[in-house]
Amino acid sequence: MPWDRNQMAARAAQELEDGMYVNLGIGIPTLVANYVGDKDITLQSENGMLGMGPFPYEGEEDPDLINAGKQTITELNRTAYFDSATSFGMIRGGKIAAAILGAMEVAENGDLANWMIPGKLVKGMGGAMDLVAGVGRVIVVMDHTNKAGESKVLRECTLPLTGKGVVDRIITNLGVLDVVPGGLRIVECADGVTQDELRAATEATIVS
Amino acid sequence: MKKVYATAAEALEGLLHDGMFIAAGGFGLCGIPELLIAAIRDAGTKDLTVASNNCGVDDFGLGILLQTRQIRKMISSYVGENAEFMRQYLSGELELEFNPQGTLAERMRAGGCGIPGFYTKTGVGTVIAEGKEVKTFDGQDYILERGIVADLSIVKAWKADDTGNLVFRKTARNFNPPAAMCGKVCVAEVEEIVPRGSLDPDLIHLPGIYVHRIVQGTHEKRIEQRTTRKKEAA
Numbered sequence: 351m352p353w354d355r356n357q358m359a360a361r362a363a364q365e366l367e368d369g370m371y372v373n374l375g376i377g378i379p380t381l382v383a384n385y386v387g388d389k390d391i392t393l394q395s396e397n398g399m400l401g402m403g404p405f406p407y408e409g410e411e412d413p414d415l416i417n418a419g420k421q422t423i424t425e426l427n428r429t430a431y432f433d434s435a436t437s438f439g440m441i442r443g444g445k446i447a448a449a450i451l452g453a454m455e456v457a458e459n460g461d462l463a464n465w466m467i468p469g470k471l472v473k474g475m476g477g478a479m480d481l482v483a484g485v486g487r488v489i490v491v492m493d494h495t496n497k498a499g500e501s502k503v504l505r506e507c508t509l510p511l512t513g514k515g516v517v518d519r520i521i522t523n524l525g526v527l528d529v530v531p532g533g534l535r536i537v538e539c540a541d542g543v544t545q546d547e548l549r550a551a552t553e554a555t556i557v558s
Numbered sequence: 559m560k561k562v563y564a565t566a567a568e569a570l571e572g573l574l575h576d577g578m579f580i581a582a583g584g585f586g587l588c589g590i591p592e593l594l595i596a597a598i599r600d601a602g603t604k605d606l607t608v609a610s611n612n613c614g615v616d617d618f619g620l621g622i623l624l625q626t627r628q629i630r631k632m633i634s635s636y637v638g639e640n641a642e643f644m645r646q647y648l649s650g651e652l653e654l655e656f657n658p659q660g661t662l663a664e665r666m667r668a669g670g671c672g673i674p675g676f677y678t679k680t681g682v683g684t685v686i687a688e689g690k691e692v693k694t695f696d697g698q699d700y701i702l703e704r705g706i707v708a709d710l711s712i713v714k715a716w717k718a719d720d721t722g723n724l725v726f727r728k729t730a731r732n733f734n735p736p737a738a739m740c741g742k743v744c745v746a747e748v749e750e751i752v753p754r755g756s757l758d759p760d761l762i763h764l765p766g767i768y769v770h771r772i773v774q775g776t777h778e779k780r781i782e783q784r785t786t787r788k789k790e791a792a
Contacts, residue, residue, distance in 0.1 A: 396659065397585040398732050408786040413588060413779035414716075414730040420586040420639075421785040431728055433735040433763075434585070434611070435667035438660025442678060461683075472656075473638030475686075480660030483680040514683025 352494075352523040353540040360385040362450050362491050362521050371400065373441070373481055375451035376419045378491045382450055392428065394446055396477040398437045401429035418477065438477070442484040449485040451478065453492045453517075455507045458554035460517040460529040462490065463509035475512060482513035494522035494551050501553040503527065503534070524548045533557040561722050561772050562751060566597035569745050569773040573710055574603040577630075581666055581708035582610040582620065583737040586639070587782045589730030590619045593747045593775045594712040599626055609633040609666065609706055609740075611659060611733050616642050618780050627651070633706075635659035639782065658686060661703050663736050669705035670739025670768070678703055711741025714777070715764070718748040719757050722766030735764045745771040 353361065355378050363385035366372055373394045374382055383393060383404075393402040395417040402417060403424035411422040440446060455463040462482055465475040482488050495501055503520060519537070520527045525548045526537040533555030539548050549556055563569035580598075584590030595614075598606075599622050606629045613632055614621035623629050624642050631653035637643050646652035657665065658680045668676050677700035681687050691702040713734040716727035724746055726734060738744045751774045 395729070397588070398729050405785045405787040407789050411781060411784055411786060412728065413781045414728040416586065416588045416729055416782070418585075420588070420782040422781060422783065423785070425728070431726075431731055433726075433731050434659070434663035434733045435736040438663050442660055442664075442680060471638075471644055474634060474636035474656050475658055476636040477659035479658035479684065479686065480680045483678075483682065484660075511684045 351540075351542045354523070356381060357540070358491050358521055358523060361526065362489060363387070365448065365450070365489050365519065366391050370447040371445065373446050373449040373485065375449065375478070377452045379450040379452060380419070394437075394440070395423070396437050396441065396481070398432050398434055399429060401426045403429070438480050441477070441480050444484060444486055446485040448487040448489060449481045450489045450491055451481065453490045453502070455502050455504055455509050456490050456492070456517050456520050457504050457507045458529070458533040460515040461507045462488070462512045462517050463507040465512050466510050468510065478512050482516040487518045488516050489519045489521060490517050491521045494524040501551055503552045503554045505554055524551055530557060559721070561766070561770065562720050563771055563773045566593040566747060566773050566775065567600065569771045570594065570597050570601065573743055573745070574598065574601050576603060577605040578603065578709040579607045580609070581706060581711045581737040581740050582608060583711075583713035583732065583734030584619065585611055585729070585732035587614065587619050587780050589714050589726070589732050589734055590614065591712040591714040591747050592619065592777055593773065594745055595620060595622060599623055599628065602626075602628070604628045605630045607631040607633070609662065609708060609737075611635050611662060613637050613640050613643050615639050615782070618778070624652070631655065633657055633662065635662050656686070663733060665703055665706040666733070666736035666740040669707040670736065673705050675702050675704050677701065706740050708741045709743070711738050711744040713738045713744065713746045715746050715748045717750050717752055717757065718746060718769070718772045719752055719754045719766070720772070721754055722746065722769030722772055723757055723762045724748070724764040724766070724769060725757060725761065726763050731763060738764055738768045743770050744768055745773070747773050747775055749777060750774060
């Protein structure tokens, strides 16, 4: 059985170490926060906050307190607020240890595409280009294939890039792969997924 | 030195002209200068170029200036929440320059700090780098981005004193300080103007030197995505 969304998020949470400052993207990456356990992790929201707390209780929403997905959230006793230039200063400056992001395509050289599909509505890259260029480690969490069953783990990206050579690790429903010289290296397979199944679903070069 | 004005319209008097370049604070609908935006709509100033991270929603924030066709060009990082924006953009009525969010924030900050350009690795190897100078520092490629200097900045803060010192609240700070800094003139709308001396000088977020006019008003502060959790049973 491939991993489901929550299992992918739980696997991604294993990447985080005590004391890390981390930025989580929208979608499955947001679920990672549910699986950090006892680890002392500080979540950054790029609209200007370190120490992001959970959603507020009903009736306690504050329009002045949102995350980068524009959702109402809460603060913690460690929270700090700052402006957008300072926020991206810490991102660009490599102070954020890791970003966990979704993707449309990843290539074997670490290229990442997750912001636009030509011919479709273009919403914008938001902070994704800054994050992948700046943070210490970029971890992509996504389904291994698209709805048509085609691999999203490619030799080369076909979509416009968010960043070139920026991805360090890919966590999919089928397993975990690292970007290494010459291609991707299988780190582990999802429970019940064989190496052959993982290879068959991967267009990118896999080096052993 | 009179900085306090009675209404948003009065605070903008003499500052607006067709074809001008405005920098606006806010992230999504959080911390947006909603009263000044409404006053610009009422003034009818057109052919605007607006640098703002987002462009509001159809009926609130900068979106209301799209409805009246007052904006000619947007410089933004994300415009996904606005159907009218997409319609005008796809029909060619509206020009759009996408900037990565941190690049936009730094362009504003730099412009306000007298820095005409800076090198960043954000966007290297992507469409954002097209036509931009690439320079290699210590073996890493960076692209040249320009500082922004706007004709006018419009921002929203929580509190001001009458000298223009500003304090923001929680994540409503966002783009407001860099947007304020990059304007030749900056108008700030606030929830409360307090007597000078009542703000702690150690806790001023933006010094009044950047703020030329202030107006106090009542804000709708609309929530874009209301997300909550249930209280656990005791």
